[in-house]
Amino acid sequence: MIGEIDFYPVLRMQRLGDIVVLQPWWKGKSLGQSLTCDLSSGTLQLVDKEDITHSYTDVFGVLGFSRMKKSSSLIVVTDAREVGILRGFPVFLVAKTRVLSGSSASSHDRNLIRTMQDAVDPSKYGGGMFLSAGGDITLCSQKHLDAGDSASAWQRADPWLTWNRVLALPLIEAGAEKFVPTIMKGFISQIKGIRFKRNGADMSSTLTIIARRSAKRPGTRQWRRGADTDANVANFVESEQIVEFHDGSITSFVQVRGSIPVMWSQTPNLKYKIPISIGPSGRSEAVLKSHVSSLSKNYGAVTAINLANLTGREGHLSDAYASAAEAVSREISNFKFVPFDFHKECGSTKYQNLSKLWDQISGMHKDFGCLTVNGQAPTSRQTGVFRTNCIDTLDRTNVVQGMLARKSLEGVLHAKGLLAEGEGFSTAYPELEKIFRVIWADHGDEISRQYAGTGAMKSAFTRTGKRDLAGLLDDGVKSMTRYFLNNFKDGGKQDALDLVTGTFKPDKDGARAASSIRISPAIPLILATILVLLAHKNFVLLGSTQHVFTLEAIQKVWLLLFLAIAIVHNVKKYGKYLVDSPMLRPDLSIPWESR
Numbered sequence: 001m002i003g004e005i006d007f008y009p010v011l012r013m014q015r016l017g018d019i020v021v022l023q024p025w026w027k028g029k030s031l032g033q034s035l036t037c038d039l040s041s042g043t044l045q046l047v048d049k050e051d052i053t054h055s056y057t058d059v060f061g062v063l064g065f066s067r068m069k070k071s072s073s074l075i076v077v078t079d080a081r082e083v084g085i086l087r088g089f090p091v092f093l094v095a096k097t098r099v100l101s102g103s104s105a106s107s108h109d110r111n112l113i114r115t116m117q118d119a120v121d122p123s124k125y126g127g128g129m130f131l132s133a134g135g136d137i138t139l140c141s142q143k144h145l146d147a148g149d150s151a152s153a154w155q156r157a158d159p160w161l162t163w164n165r166v167l168a169l170p171l172i173e174a175g176a177e178k179f180v181p182t183i184m185k186g187f188i189s190q191i192k193g194i195r196f197k198r199n200g201a202d203m204s205s206t207l208t209i210i211a212r213r214s215a216k217r218p219g220t221r222q223w224r225r226g227a228d229t230d231a232n233v234a235n236f237v238e239s240e241q242i243v244e245f246h247d248g249s250i251t252s253f254v255q256v257r258g259s260i261p262v263m264w265s266q267t268p269n270l271k272y273k274i275p276i277s278i279g280p281s282g283r284s285e286a287v288l289k290s291h292v293s294s295l296s297k298n299y300g301a302v303t304a305i306n307l308a309n310l311t312g313r314e315g316h317l318s319d320a321y322a323s324a325a326e327a328v329s330r331e332i333s334n335f336k337f338v339p340f341d342f343h344k345e346c347g348s349t350k351y352q353n354l355s356k357l358w359d360q361i362s363g364m365h366k367d368f369g370c371l372t373v374n375g376q377a378p379t380s381r382q383t384g385v386f387r388t389n390c391i392d393t394l395d396r397t398n399v400v401q402g403m404l405a406r407k408s409l410e411g412v413l414h415a416k417g418l419l420a421e422g423e424g425f426s427t428a429y430p431e432l433e434k435i436f437r438v439i440w441a442d443h444g445d446e447i448s449r450q451y452a453g454t455g456a457m458k459s460a461f462t463r464t465g466k467r468d469l470a471g472l473l474d475d476g477v478k479s480m481t482r483y484f485l486n487n488f489k490d491g492g493k494q495d496a497l498d499l500v501t502g503t504f505k506p507d508k509d510g511a512r513a514a515s516s517i518r519i520s521p522a523i524p525l526i527l528a529t530i531l532v533l534l535a536h537k538n539f540v541l542l543g544s545t546q547h548v549f550t551l552e553a554i555q556k557v558w559l560l561l562f563l564a565i566a567i568v569h570n571v572k573k574y575g576k577y578l579v580d581s582p583m584l585r586p587d588l589s590i591p592w593e594s595r
Contacts, residue, residue, distance in 0.1 A: 005089070005133040006153035007181040012056040013076060018102045020074055022062065022179060023052045035176045037065065039102030042072040044174035061131055062180045063097060063120060064167020066499075068109040068506040071102035075120055075167065080131065084190030084208060087144065089135035091188060094122055112499065112506050115584075119496035126500075128213075128450055129163060130188055131181040138162045138184050138212060140240045141252035142371045142382055143298075157182045161212040161238060166502025186211035186237060187446040189439050194432055196418045203418065207435065208242040209405075209443050213450065214258075218497045220490040221392060221452040221482065222274065223582055226264040228591040229283075231290035233258040235393045235451050239443065241405045243412055252371040253408035254299065255386045255401055257393050257447075260308065260321050261291045265590045268487045270575030276313060278320050279592035288324045292335050301334035301384030303364050305357070307342040307396040314391055334384070336364065342396040348472060351461060354403055361386070362407075370408055372415075395457040398444030402462050405440060426465075437463050453485035453493075454478040488522050491580035504584040524578065528567040535560035 008024040008031065015021075018040040024031040034049040044065065063075040080092035097120040101113045120126040130137060136144050138158040147156045154177050159165060163185040171180045190208040197203075216232035217224055224234035236258035243251045263279025278284075295302045306321055308314045318339065325337035338360055345353045368384035386404055390396035406424075413419040419428055426433045441463035445455035456462075457478050460471030498504040538556040571578060587593070 007061060007133050008178050009133045011059045011179065012052045013059045014052050014056045020100055021049065023049060035179050037074050039072050039074065039100060040104045042067045044170060044176060046175055062171060063183060064164045064180065065170045066116065066167060066506060067170065068112055069106060071105040071109050073099050073101045073113050073116060075099050077131065083188050086132065086137060087135035089132045091130055091132045091137060094129040094131060097121060097126060115496050115499050119500035125493050125496045128185050128187060128446055130184045138182050140238060140254050141242060145378060152177065153182060160214045160216055163215050163501065165215055184212050186213040187443050189442055191435050191439060194435065196429065198418045201417065204246045206244045207439065209439050210240045211443055211447055212238045215501045218501045218503065220494050222266055222268045222486045223490060223494045223589050225266050226259050227261045227287045227291060228588065231287045231294065233261045233291060235259050237447055239401060241408060243409065248375060250373045251412045253405065254382060255404055257388050257397050257401065259393050260317060260389050261288050262320050262324050263287060263592045264317055267576065267589050268579040270487055270571060270579060272483060276317050278317060281320065281323065283592060284320060285324045285327050289328045289331060292328055292332055295385065295387060296332065296334060299385035301368065303336045303338060303361060303384065303386050305386060305388045305400060306339045307388065307390040307400060309343055310339060310341040342390065365404065365407055392452060394448045394452060398456050398462055399458055402440045406436065437465060452482050454481045487579045489580055491582045494582035495584045498585045524567050524571050528564040531560045531564040
């Protein structure tokens with residue numbers, strides 16, 4: 001196995017002061033040179049070293065190395081859980097990490113180290129990171145087939161979808177690329193032993209859903225919207241549905257999502273409905289053209305489905321997108337733009353109206369097809385991709401992506417003779433229907449948690465196929481939770497994501513550092529609430545409405561209410577200054593003003 005892998009599966013780690021030694025180890029012996037890391041000077045070096053046999057910790061890969069102003073930090077994976085098999089290699093979910101830092105770290109460095117710890121901690125902002133010793137997990141099946149194995153794993157890796165691309169660079173430059181596996185952030189779920197029986201055939205299969213999150217323009221729901229000046233979009237995720245049959249044949253269907261690819265922002269200001277700011281139209285057209293060109297280069301033809309409202313607040317943004325898309329479609333012939341006002345057509349419960357959207361895109365869905373591999377050679381290839389968005393590119397997008405994946409799977413089963421033409425698998429294979437709904441709902445929930453902090457709204461429909469009162473109430477709770485997180489928590493999360501992906505570079509980007517202590521902007525609102533409760537208590541103690549306008553009542557009731565109202569008024573007026581804002585790259589929230 002070791003001869004076939006791209007990365008060392010186990011390392012023995014030993015720390016001697018500011019020197020950390022990592023030795024590849026397998027089946028009772030070391031595999032080659034060890035890596036020494038000097039956390040004080042930032043030096044990385046491969047050396048010959050005797051076997052490490054005591055005072056060591058087993059780690060499962062180096063996530064990266066970060067040089068700061070006066071010291072460095074080494075990030076390692078200390079625990080991982082197997083979640084499936086991809087291309088013959090086990091895939092692991094990162095369960096625990098550790099950030100090691102040097103003794104010479106300044107207070108500025110220590111603040112950044114704490115932010116890095118949050119960024120890679122699976123219990124905070126580092127959830128959904130995956131690694132494998134081989135198999136190119138950052139590549140979808142078609143890209144993996146095209147890449148071959150002539151180049152190194154890091155040369156083959158997708159630069160968009162490799163989460164630790166920047167953190168790995170110092171190690172790669174030191175010749176230690178086998179120590180640092182490519183990390184994919186997103187979602188993986190695999191269900192084995194799905195049985196199909198039809199016309200005498202008895203076939204088993206494995207269904208795998210993978211979501212790969214882009215490391216370009218990473219961030220949180222409100223602090224990263226739209227496209228930046230380099231045509232990277234927020235919340236860009238590639239989703240792949242792989243079906244492996246026991247006869248050795250494999251199919252793959254890929255689709256993508258991403259924030260509306262024009263320049264726009266919607267930064268928090270304590271209002272529930274935040275105004276949308278749209279950048280200059282000319283620059284948005286150029287950005288959209290560049291974005292579509294990149295998609296076309298990677299996937300072929302591009303059909304962009306816009307599910308945002310076509311009227312009202314979202315309508316202005318949809319108009320800007322449509323205008324830019326019209327201009328781009330005249331220059332890029334294989335780009336198509338399909339607007340579908342999800343809320344108008346489907347409302348809260350009329351999801352059967354998705355058939356109207358399907359009628360518009362079914363021909364393109366058939367033309368795009370999917371990758372089919374029998375043995376080593378592909379018998380068909382996917383020739384285009386659907387790019388879906390709504391405003392958050394979460395909830396409505398999840399519903400439509402589930403529909404596209406369902407139609408693809410039904411096409412695969414038809415081609416195998418396991419479904420009759422025009423037949424769906426919901427009635428033919430009820431167990432598959434349950435599996436499919438759960439796995440795609442889990443996929444949408446995890447993408448949503450990473451970007452917005454909660455599971456997806458409308459996931460009850462994806463999970464059960466029904467839109468009922470319980471689902472509506474669940475959506476209400478998630479909406480309020482998102483409001484709280486977006487206003488009072490996401491600044492620190494945005495800093496963590498900017499740091500771990502290299503959007504902020506500690507050794508180059510000036511003296512900014514995430515504060516070790518963030519004062520909650522909720523404090524003024526809590527104070528106002530306390531004043532109202534105290535005023536109410538004093539009013540009750542006065543014992544009679546006859547005493548409402550006495551001097552005592554003015555001092556103990558009306559003055560407190562006046563102060564509470566004044567606090568709420570000022571919170572509303574100066575809300576954008578009170579929210580938890582990012583400190584490392586705040587300029588990127590409004591990209592057309594960042595240069």
